[in-house]
Amino acid sequence: MVRRSGRTGPAEAMWQASRLDYAAMTPLRDDGRTIHASGRPDRGQEAGHGLDPQTVRAEFLALDQTVHGHPLVYLDNAATALKPRCVIEAVTRMYARDCANVHRGVHMLSQRATDAYEQARESVGSFINAESAAEVVFVRGTTEAINLVAQAWAIEHIGPGDQILITGLEHHANIVPWQMVCKQVGAELVAAPVDDTGAVPLAEIQARISKRTRLVAIAHVSNVLGTVLPVRAIADLAHASGALVLVDGAQAVPHMAVDVRALGCDFYTFSGHKLYGPTGIGVLWARRDILASMSLYQGGGGMIQSVTLDRTLYRDEPYRFEAGTPHIAGAVGLRAAIEYVGTIGFEAISAHERDLLAYATARLGEVAGLRLIGTAGDKTGVLSFTIESVHPHDIGTVVDTRGVAIRTGHHCAQPLMERFAVPAMARASLALYNTRSDIDALIDALLVVEEMFG
């Protein structure tokens, strides 16, 4: 167990625990395999009576530090979320004990690593209600997942004169790969516009879907505005015209229960690191028949059945898309993150974040000259804003000196900056460990901004 001493910081204590008292962290079976909770982590469990922020915060070691002499207030969760102890331990465990390659050796460590990696796939499958874990492909992150679909599906299924429909609020990761596809195959990229609240009206989508539309690629939740898109309704429209639907779920999975079958999409993508998991691990989910119809992505070990110098037989999906040694510890860490989120439950998480969003929205209204961008009816805890005559980078720097971490810039969504006619925005984004006092610290820091630049 992690023991905190007065002299060492939490990270040091963590490392000591992983080195010296490692075996005590997780119960082991006789055969050395770890005992994991089974079943769906986030459904069928009573969310309980809500979320206790102090209990939650104790699990996030990174919160226990000061920045420029102030307690850290972390409000950059849409960029990446902090990691709970269990995720750090799960990753450490993979390197400290079960360190082996997967699907290769017959020795015990390799078997443990393989089991842990495949259990992670099962866990992800349950998390998004996939029909089978075989529909889950591990990738580096949302960006790679989208690029995989672009290169292994879109190139083959989209031709000259066809259209790919996106929206005006997409992250660059859901724009650039499609521009590349369009250039390669002679197709056209079409974008449904964003309204003044930051929503994408269904009618704007409908007006742009035709028989020429082969793919509709949309964010589930906007990384800048927090807008939740009506995926199910969009998917129904797309399917009625014979188009497939890809969803960039990077900003959705940390905040709401995602059921890919209920959403009716064909591809769903997300990253581990925004879901309190490790960086470098992400997920592409696709319906199995679609995965089976896709061409190859990267070639190499792990994705083959047999290789001669003349010919290669490939494995079935999902392994066909996972060439090379995968991010084993990342997948295992992602599983730990999914289980962590599951113990709290999305009912409690979203109730907590909704409350904070309402509080933050009201308090930001107190700051003179502040313009909140993204006020759609259905939105998650993302608060992008500008302050009159103050550049967002100056806002970011000033609040940082008060220990408050927010994002400033174009947020990898330059078309959206253009839509709202701003060069950049400041963004505070919420997670399950944030509290009202975090919001108060942000507001206090913004008052310093006002004082300096007002």
Add this chain to the structure above:
Amino acid sequence: MSDLDKLYRAVILEHSKNPHNFAIPDSANYRADGHNPLCGDQVTLGLDIGPASHDDNGVEIIRAIGFRGVGCAISMAAASMMTEVVKGLTPSQAEILAGEFEALVKPLSASPEVADRASEHRAALETLAAFAGVAEHPMRIKCATLCWQTLRAALTTVSHS
């Protein structure tokens, strides 16, 4: 002085709110655009470079300079103060000053003790020392240097013409 006050010196705040030479001179014969795509800062410089006077022996100087642009307080103040200090310099003197400014805002090498510097631009550097605090904010260095890089780009076209 707090870390924040070291970065946003009063003179920087003043220049950012009321930038000097915030127009491209009508007589400008050299221009360059600077863009920092990561943060959206944008600077356009216009320079009038020519002989100091008609009876001059041909030494060319920056006779007038102005800029337009959008960006953070650091980038706008840097551009404003740059236009003040390079006016009257020869292109090669301005190049040297650009190098000295870049050294000033780089981490470790930065020192507000400009008096020790062996520079022919001591007065200019004393003015620019207001930016020494930038060195402690590595993410903001590019804000301070954007205008100077744009100046270098403009001067490159001078040397090629």
